Amino acid sequence: MARNSVGRDLPEQIPGYGPVRPFSGHKARIPEGNRAGGKLKATFNDRTDKTVKDIKEAIKASGLRSGMTVSFHHHLRNGDYVVNQVIDACAEMGIRDLTLFPTALFGVHKALIPHIKSGVISRIMGSVNGPIGQLASEGGMESPVVLRSHGGRPRAVVAGDVKIDVAFIASPSADRYGNLSGRIGRSACGSMGYAVTDAEYADCVIAVTDNLVPFPLTPVSINQTKVDFVVAVDSIGDPAGIVSGTTQVTRDPMRLLIAHHAAALIESSPYFKDGISFQTGAGGISLAVAAFVREVMKARGIKGSFGLGGITSFFVDMLKEGLFEHLMDVQSFDLVAVKSIAENPNHVEISADWYANPWNSGAVVNMLDTVVLGATEVDRNFNANVNTEADGALLHGIGGHQDTASGAKLTIITTPLLRGRIPCVVDDVYTVTTPGEVVDAIVTEFGVAINPLRQDLIDAAKDAGDVPLVTIDELAERAHKMSGPMEPVATKDRIIGVVEWRDGTVIDVVRQLDK
Amino acid sequence: MKLRRTMLYLPGNNPNMLLRGWLFGSDGLILDLEDAVSIHEKDSARILVSRILREGEFGSCEVTVRINGVDTEYWEKDLEAVVPFGIDGIRVPKVEGPETVKAVDEALTRIEKEAGLTVGRTKICCLLETAQGIWNAYDVAKASPRVDAICPGGEDLTADLRTQRSDEGTELEGPRRQVVLAARAAGIDAFDTVFPRINDDEGLIRETTFIKQLGFDGKSVIHPRQVPIIHSVFMPTEKEIDRARRIVAAAKEAAERGLGAVSVDGRMVDAPVVKRAQFTLTRAGFFEEVQ
Numbered sequence: 001m002a003r004n005s006v007g008r009d010l011p012e013q014i015p016g017y018g019p020v021r022p023f024s025g026h027k028a029r030i031p032e033g034n035r036a037g038g039k040l041k042a043t044f045n046d047r048t049d050k051t052v053k054d055i056k057e058a059i060k061a062s063g064l065r066s067g068m069t070v071s072f073h074h075h076l077r078n079g080d081y082v083v084n085q086v087i088d089a090c091a092e093m094g095i096r097d098l099t100l101f102p103t104a105l106f107g108v109h110k111a112l113i114p115h116i117k118s119g120v121i122s123r124i125m126g127s128v129n130g131p132i133g134q135l136a137s138e139g140g141m142e143s144p145v146v147l148r149s150h151g152g153r154p155r156a157v158v159a160g161d162v163k164i165d166v167a168f169i170a171s172p173s174a175d176r177y178g179n180l181s182g183r184i185g186r187s188a189c190g191s192m193g194y195a196v197t198d199a200e201y202a203d204c205v206i207a208v209t210d211n212l213v214p215f216p217l218t219p220v221s222i223n224q225t226k227v228d229f230v231v232a233v234d235s236i237g238d239p240a241g242i243v244s245g246t247t248q249v250t251r252d253p254m255r256l257l258i259a260h261h262a263a264a265l266i267e268s269s270p271y272f273k274d275g276i277s278f279q280t281g282a283g284g285i286s287l288a289v290a291a292f293v294r295e296v297m298k299a300r301g302i303k304g305s306f307g308l309g310g311i312t313s314f315f316v317d318m319l320k321e322g323l324f325e326h327l328m329d330v331q332s333f334d335l336v337a338v339k340s341i342a343e344n345p346n347h348v349e350i351s352a353d354w355y356a357n358p359w360n361s362g363a364v365v366n367m368l369d370t371v372v373l374g375a376t377e378v379d380r381n382f383n384a385n386v387n388t389e390a391d392g393a394l395l396h397g398i399g400g401h402q403d404t405a406s407g408a409k410l411t412i413i414t415t416p417l418l419r420g421r422i423p424c425v426v427d428d429v430y431t432v433t434t435p436g437e438v439v440d441a442i443v444t445e446f447g448v449a450i451n452p453l454r455q456d457l458i459d460a461a462k463d464a465g466d467v468p469l470v471t472i473d474e475l476a477e478r479a480h481k482m483s484g485p486m487e488p489v490a491t492k493d494r495i496i497g498v499v500e501w502r503d504g505t506v507i508d509v510v511r512q513l514d515k
Numbered sequence: 516m517k518l519r520r521t522m523l524y525l526p527g528n529n530p531n532m533l534l535r536g537w538l539f540g541s542d543g544l545i546l547d548l549e550d551a552v553s554i555h556e557k558d559s560a561r562i563l564v565s566r567i568l569r570e571g572e573f574g575s576c577e578v579t580v581r582i583n584g585v586d587t588e589y590w591e592k593d594l595e596a597v598v599p600f601g602i603d604g605i606r607v608p609k610v611e612g613p614e615t616v617k618a619v620d621e622a623l624t625r626i627e628k629e630a631g632l633t634v635g636r637t638k639i640c641c642l643l644e645t646a647q648g649i650w651n652a653y654d655v656a657k658a659s660p661r662v663d664a665i666c667p668g669g670e671d672l673t674a675d676l677r678t679q680r681s682d683e684g685t686e687l688e689g690p691r692r693q694v695v696l697a698a699r700a701a702g703i704d705a706f707d708t709v710f711p712r713i714n715d716d717e718g719l720i721r722e723t724t725f726i727k728q729l730g731f732d733g734k735s736v737i738h739p740r741q742v743p744i745i746h747s748v749f750m751p752t753e754k755e756i757d758r759a760r761r762i763v764a765a766a767k768e769a770a771e772r773g774l775g776a777v778s779v780d781g782r783m784v785d786a787p788v789v790k791r792a793q794f795t796l797t798r799a800g801f802f803e804e805v806q
Binding site: 253254256257445446482 | 531532534535538539738739740
């Protein structure tokens with residue numbers, strides 16, 4: 001057993017995961033050696049058409065066998081048909097014991113549960129939630145789920161921690177020679193940023209599209225030099241589940257109050273000036289923060305530099321209004337964002353590696369001034385949990401939480417003090433996703449707690465006078481008083497989830513629920 | 516000289532809002548047992564509000580409870596559940612004449628005595644939601660020393676007047692003037708009714724500007740986002756603040772020099788004007804200058 005720097009006791013080995021390298025600080029691990037190499041390939045002028053008849057033929061041609069690792073991206077979100085279609089085909093072809101390496105899974109992928117139970121899928125490395133999260137939490141998977149951030153995942157690929165045998169890339173448009181784009185097509189999803197590293201490092205890359213266009217498709221998200229086979233299917237997804245219409249700012253008064261406090265904190269900070277860069281999630285509070293910040297930027301004549309991350313219509317409007325010079329888009333959340341990335345040269349598609357990988361020569365998160373994040377719960381040490389629910393079940397992936405928190409100069413986590421009667425500011429989070437050392441402030445409706453490590457921000461907020469400052473202990477005590485005592489989660493010893501820090505060290509583990 | 520610009524309604528069946536209402540920065544809170552609560556939830560809401568009054572926090576807000584009307588079976592139970600916690604006041608709906616106030620006054624006296632509270636501490640704000648109520652506004656205002664404010668109705672009153680609410684609020688203009696007049700004659704406060712269109716900021720600013728000009732002390736508020744908007748309308752202008760400062764300074768100087776009369780800009784000002792100037796500074800947030 002070893003104790004990592006956020007106080008978690010970890011075994012030296014975890015069955016189904018391997019040796020454990022304990023987390024020891026957000027910038028502590030420096031890699032050595034070279035990047036992992038992909039397979040060399042030669043293609044000559046006798047091969048000018050990469051299309052194959054169907055998914056099964058592509059699987060056959062790829063050489064995929066039992067025990068291998070297959071990867072997918074989640075740009076089609078809850079509208080995705082491709083993961084289920086591919087695994088169904090594998091099952092029919094008798095392929096078993098697969099490691100599934102998606103960037104994320106959604107509710108629609110609950111159709112995989114029979115394949116997990118029958119052994120077609122034996123391991124998942126990627127975020128799980130809903131029914132699959134519940135299944136894993138109750139011990140229904142052979143190997144633990146491995147959770148990595150948006151930057152940690154390409155890092156693991158580049159470093160060779162994960163070798164992708166076959167990458168299946170759902171592509172809203174493709175030509176016969178393997179140029180891929182998310183910009184157009186009935187299933188358009190905008191950016192295809194999560195799939196880029198997979199395309200570069202997988203031994204075999206299969207594009208699955210429902211919009212085959214004449215060569216050459218341009219501009220591309222992923223170019224022909226990476227793609228081995230192209231399969232045209234009737235539909236890769238349900239457009240209604242891929243993107244929402246437009247993203248709405250919350251009208252809930254409590255959430256607006258939290259957003260108002262967060263915006264006041266941003267305004268008070270030294271980063272609120274010309275050239276500010278900014279990332280928020282698409283959640284209700286985050287968008288409301290952006291809405292308040294936008295108004296103040298307009299009122300004070302401040303022009304930002306870039307907006308980053310998952311891009312919504314809200315950021316697109318700010319680009320159009322000149323409040324941002326550029327949008328750096330790893331994931332386009334709504335139709336407006338999809339249209340914008342297709343039409344506006346200042347709305348730039350970036351890969352997850354470019355966005356957030358700590359092990360390259362510089363990710364965009366390092367240039368970020370301010371990020372507004374959420375969390376299931378936070379604790380007295382400013383640690384944040386986004387992975388598990390109050391009942392201890394796996395709830396959510398890490399997303400860019402760790403990466404942006406680590407990179408940004410001002411990391412804000414907004415959360416109600418309680419959700420229902422469940423406290424969200426606690427003594428010690430159940431799972432540490434992001435360590436307190438990279439979290440600068442917790443913003444609740446009952447006030448703003450700034451990390452004592454950031455005396456500069458505390459002083460700036462005091463000077464501004466309109467940030468309702470409290471201490472983290474006051475928040476935790478108030479939450480406890482309002483909720484009453486909570487029963488601790490009952491677990492078995494068996495580890496069913498491993499939460500990696502973005503550098504591949506283990507920051508926490510999730511244990512099987514005792515039910 | 517307490518500020519009463521915004522009195523925010525909190526639904527009596529919503530623990531989230533009841534526990535957090537004070538965070539929205541209104542001058543007062545109205546924990547609502549009447550219209551916000553369906554007939555099936557009257558008992559549970561009463562218990563919830565009672566618990567929140569015992570254990571909850573309200574910051575510096577004036578705390579009042581809107582009880583059910585005296586024509587219902589609930590109003591005395593409501594009073595018994597909330598008055599013992601020493602709230603600042605109650606709002607009584609559909610008051611039509613002094614006899615209603617007297618009945619509530621008697622019940623309050625009994626409950627205050629039983630709870631060991633100072634008799635008379637619980638104030639009454641009367642909602643005048645019918646033509647008859649508006650007609651009797653002055654008599655209602657004078658019916659008990661507990662009555663410290665009156666407030667016209669919105670929807671109910673409009674219906675009783677056999678008209679509809681318009682964007683301009685023409686139909687409520689007369690009742691509003693009557694309420695201010697009666698309140699001032701009786702020496703109490705006048706609150707305006709709620710502005711129901713919660714996303715119409717322009718409309719809210721227009722209406723608040725109008726009722727401020729009529730002389731209202733403040734407004735009932737249906738949604739927290741309206742609070743800062745109303746406060747900004749009630750915020751005195753730089754010119755008003757400047758003049759108020761000079762009046763208060765002159766009054767102070769006159770008092771120090773033992774002079775009875777106060778002169779500002781070469782004109783004599785009397786005590787009510789000084790008081791008004793102090794109130795302007797209070798509204799502007801300069802509390803210490805008034806001390």
